[in-house]
Amino acid sequence: MKNYSQFDTEDFVQDPYFRKWVLGKLPPGDSFWPTWQSAHPGRQEQLEEARSLVVALQPDDRPADPDEVRLAVQDIMNDLDDRRRPFPLLRIAAGLLLLAGLGWWVWTALLPPGSREEVNRSALPRKIQLADGTRVTLSPNSRLKISEHYGQKKREVSLTGEAFFDVVRNPEKPFLVYAGNLVTKVLGTSFTIRATDDRVSVAVRTGKVTVYRTEKKPGSALSEEMILLPNQQAVMEKASLVKTLVEEPVLLESPVERFAETPVNEVFHRLEKAYGIRILFEEDQLKDCNFTATFTRESLFDKLSFVCETIQARYEVVDGQIVIDGAKCR
Amino acid sequence: MQRTHTQEYPHQANEAVLWKAFKEGDRAAFAELVELYYPQLLNYGVRFQRDREFVKDCLHDLLLELWNRRQRLDDVHVVKVYLLKSLRRKVLKESTRLKWFREAHEVSDDYAFEVQFAIETYLISREVQHEDLVRLRTRLERLTKRQREAIYLRFYQDLDYDAIAGVMSIQVHSAVNLVYEALKLLRRNWFLSLLIWILPLNP
Structure with missing residues (x-):
């Protein structure tokens, strides 16, 4: 046993047994430290100070999710034999192929292509098709890099400028776009990304998109994720990430054109459905309001303004949804 | 104020036994070693590179390499130290490659280590x-x-x-x-x- 009565604060802090006690890592039956503490009332101050130091210097984060760890370990165990000797075999095969005098172009045909870069310097958008059939429309003055490992485990590209992506669905291989300090992750969907030096936006046309930062925000241990649905948009500007709606929401299903003395609650419900955007309002508050109009090709926001003007209400876009604030009609 | 802790540090003797069995090709021993160290390794790795999936990929490869090279490995005294060191090297190396791909500009050999106490x-x-x-x-x-x-x-x-x-x-x-x-x-x-x-x- 160490001579703990000679210990100073510093020594306690450096002592593994002491640290385990402070952090509650000793087995429940171990009462050495409480006993020692009461036997040495004169060392109270050093002990307290040492405890504070140990606690203060613990990293601030959450423990790993047991399921996450279990799955990862399973994955590793499953792959143990698969990859036993791929490399020597591949090398021998390579040697043989070369010796056989087959041209190097055979290689380029057999092996996945290296990282490639597409730049659009023209004045018109350029369409690019990726190996898996995913279509990218690259705007002028924009650049797309395609990972050399594209399609192996993931489908990774990086973008500067603007592009529209129509991604072929493949849940096994997520499609990731790196732009500025945002990562956009999808399984199969269509969306537009605009990335300039100080602003990145991701606007969703169809499907579901996950967006997260590549840089850590001070004070948070985990990266924040944002899930976007059609007509929603994420905007990253001055280090803040905000969910909003796209500038010009598109109709997801055939429009409702005609309203005649229709309860306004129903009008909102039908707009909500047509654009796939959540509209929040007080059903009870607006139950006596009616609305009559015929819409042609107005934008969603024009339609909303029109309805709101009629019933003396206001609307706001909050967190990718529309919030109606109105008074009772009579 | 006794808190239970899920991950108790293993006794070093036990660790040495597992390592020896693993080197002889014992899968169960390997699985146990991996399970024992995975949470701590992941926790360390994400401090260099906050893309968690990326770190998990690195760990996956690292541990498979470990299994494939088991006969050529030394008898390390402290397995954990060996693993932390290997992971550090791998994550930093792979991150540099990744950074080159994700960002247009040149990368320095500087590294990040993010932790908040x-x-x-x-x-x-x-x-x-x-x-x-x-x-x-x-x-x-x-x-x-x-x-x-x-x-x-x-x-x-x-x-x-x-x-x-x-x-x-x-x-x-x-x-x-x-x-x-x-x-x-x-x-x-x-x-x-x-x-x-x-x-x-x-x-």
């Missing part, structure tokens, strides 16, 4: 006004990433100074210095003993 979270979340605390906060902000990493390895991964030096590829006396500087910073602040009642213990 409980005391910092406390000081930030409370927006402390007391001038001693404000001073402490500014001094903590000035801790270098090397200091942070050394403190993290010492107080979270529970490594001794030889091991820290090994993992970080530095001299033992440098490892000692890195940790001592930080301790000195906090040491003279008597009010810390008041904080213990407010700071939550690490879950």
Whole structure:
């Protein structure tokens, strides 16, 4: 046993047994430290100070999710034999192929292509098709890099400028776009990304998109994720990430054109459905309001303004949804 | 105030037994080693590279390489130190490649190590006004990433100074210095003993 009565604060802090006690890592039956503490009332101050130091210097984060760890370990165990000797075999095969005098172009045909870069310097958008059939429309003055490992485990590209992506669905291989300090992750969907030096936006046309930062925000241990649905948009500007709606929401299903003395609650419900955007309002508050109009090709926001003007209400876009604030009609 | 902790550090003898069995091709022993160290390795890796999936890919490859090379491995005394060191090297190497791909500009060989200690979270979340605390906060902000990493390895991964030096590829006396500087910073602040009642213990 160490001579703990000679210990100073510093020594306690450096002592593994002491640290385990402070952090509650000793087995429940171990009462050495409480006993020692009461036997040495004169060392109270050093002990307290040492405890504070140990606690203060613990990293601030959450423990790993047991399921996450279990799955990862399973994955590793499953792959143990698969990859036993791929490399020597591949090398021998390579040697043989070369010796056989087959041209190097055979290689380029057999092996996945290296990282490639597409730049659009023209004045018109350029369409690019990726190996898996995913279509990218690259705007002028924009650049797309395609990972050399594209399609192996993931489908990774990086973008500067603007592009529209129509991604072929493949849940096994997520499609990731790196732009500025945002990562956009999808399984199969269509969306537009605009990335300039100080602003990145991701606007969703169809499907579901996950967006997260590549840089850590001070004070948070985990990266924040944002899930976007059609007509929603994420905007990253001055280090803040905000969910909003796209500038010009598109109709997801055939429009409702005609309203005649229709309860306004129903009008909102039908707009909500047509654009796939959540509209929040007080059903009870607006139950006596009616609305009559015929819409042609107005934008969603024009339609909303029109309805709101009629019933003396206001609307706001909050967190990718529309919030109606109105008074009772009579 | 006894808290149960899910991950108890293994006895070193047990670790050596597992390592020996693993080297002889015992899958169960390997699985046990992996399970034992995975959470700690992941926790370390994400501090260099915050893309969690990326770190998990690195770990996956690292552990498969370990299995494939098992016959050529030395008898390491401390398995954990060996694994932490290998992971560090791998994540930093792969990150440089990844960075080149994700960002157009050239990358330096500088690395990041992100960790926030409980005391910092406390000081930030409370927006402390007391001038001693404000001073402490500014001094903590000035801790270098090397200091942070050394403190993290010492107080979270529970490594001794030889091991820290090994993992970080530095001299033992440098490892000692890195940790001592930080301790000195906090040491003279008597009010810390008041904080213990407010700071939550690490879950």
